[in-house]
Amino acid sequence: xxxxxxxxxxxxxxxxxxxxxxxxxxxxxxxxxxxxxxxxxxxxxxxxxxxxxxxxxxxxxxxxxxxxxxxxxxxxxxxxxxxxxxxxxxxxxxxxxxxxxxxxxxxxxxxxxxxxxxxxxxxxxxxxxxxxxxxxxxxxxxxxxxxxxxxxxxxxxxxxxxxxxxxxxxxxxxxxxxxxxxxxxxxxxxxxxxxxxxxxxxxxxxxxxxxxxxxxxxxxxxxxxxxxxxxxxxxxxxxxxxxxxxxxxxxxxxxxxxxxxxxxxxxxxxxxxxxxxxxxxxxxxxxxxxxxxxxxxxxxxxxxxxxxxxxxxxxxxxxxxxxxxxxxxx
Ligand SMILES: [Fe+2]
Numbered sequence: 525x526x527x528x529x530x531x532x533x534x535x536x537x538x539x540x541x542x543x544x545x546x547x548x549x550x551x552x553x554x555x556x557x558x559x560x561x562x563x564x565x566x567x568x569x570x571x572x573x574x575x576x577x578x579x580x581x582x583x584x585x586x587x588x589x590x591x592x593x594x595x596x597x598x599x600x601x602x603x604x605x606x607x608x609x610x611x612x613x614x615x616x617x618x619x620x621x622x623x624x625x626x627x628x629x630x631x632x633x634x635x636x637x638x639x640x641x642x643x644x645x646x647x648x649x650x651x652x653x654x655x656x657x658x659x660x661x662x663x664x665x666x667x668x669x670x671x672x673x674x675x676x677x678x679x680x681x682x683x684x685x686x687x688x689x690x691x692x693x694x695x696x697x698x699x700x701x702x703x704x705x706x707x708x709x710x711x712x713x714x715x716x717x718x719x720x721x722x723x724x725x726x727x728x729x730x731x732x733x734x735x736x737x738x739x740x741x742x743x744x745x746x747x748x749x750x751x752x753x754x755x756x757x758x759x760x761x762x763x764x765x766x767x768x769x770x771x772x773x774x775x776x777x778x779x780x781x782x783x784x785x786x787x788x789x790x791x792x793x794x795x796x797x798x799x800x801x802x803x804x805x806x807x808x809x810x811x812x813x814x815x816x817x818x819x820x821x822x823x824x825x826x827x828x829x830x831x832x833x834x835x836x837x838x839x840x841x842x843x844x845x846x847x848x849x850x851x852x853x854x
Contacts, residue, residue, distance in 0.1 A: 544669025551630035580768030594772025709739035784826030
């Protein structure tokens with residue numbers, strides 16, 4: 525395997541080229557883009573990706589701060605999070621590249637790779653293209669460089685001051701404050717639950733309609749934490765079109781399909797070999813094992829609840845064989 529492992533590798537941005545885009549360097553990787561494509565070079569290989577798909581993946585990698593485990597942009601390129609350092613790799617989780625010894629990896633401190641990826645995302649995203657939006661709801665990623673969309677690529681999650689619906693929460697769920705119901709959720713009822721608290725508890729017993737809340741989400745494939753109990757995180761999200769990354773798990777993940785339908789392509793995390801196709805319809809629950817990678821296809825905007833165990837111990841316990849890759853043995 526052709527691997528360079530060195531923490532603190534040089535990363536830098538170059539001058540704008542003929543089409544207005546800057547080039548970038550991360551250790552021995554170089555990144556350039558033209559009107560349609562992104563080009564990656566490393567000492568033993570090269571790769572090309574469509575600019576729109578690359579930017580959608582890059583947007584998640586940056587916004588999720590490299591997420592849990594592996595963010596594969598596609599079958600070749602991606603990042604692996606070690607929570608402090610990040611591996612940037614090509615072909616590392618692709619059996620053919622490994623066999624041909626064309627794979628390559630650079631390890632960087634998280635702030636260094638975060639900074640260069642953030643710059644790349646800003647420079648390569650044109651005015652009118654929002655990598656977080658569904659393709660139907662945004663403009664084109666292509667052409668020579670024109671403007672930017674920093675407002676979209678640096679958007680921050682809307683944060684509730686208190687639990688949603690508790691007095692003092694910011695009433696984020698209305699048309700008035702710029703959160704209209706998405707076109708595909710026009711049929712989602714907007715009524716709120718009826719509450720009958722005992723006298724004296726009126727401001728402490730609260731509830732809200734999660735479906736109505738999610739129907740107003742302006743982004744796709746972007747789980748948000750809505751409930752925390754120790755390491756247990758409930759992360760609902762709305763999905764449309766294709767998950768822009770192939771997520772390589774480093775722990776078991778539970779999926780609860782809240783509405784509509786998603787088809788999941790499930791592959792072996794390390795080789796990319798196909799393992800399963802999982803079709804989830806409203807009400808279905810699945811546990812994605814810790815040794816797979818997966819990509820979802822949602823033909824209509826749908827609601828998905830992702831349930832994560834965020835314990836930092838889990839990857840090491842799995843590596844040591846002290847935990848099973850599957851949460852349930854049948
Ligand atoms: Fe996952």
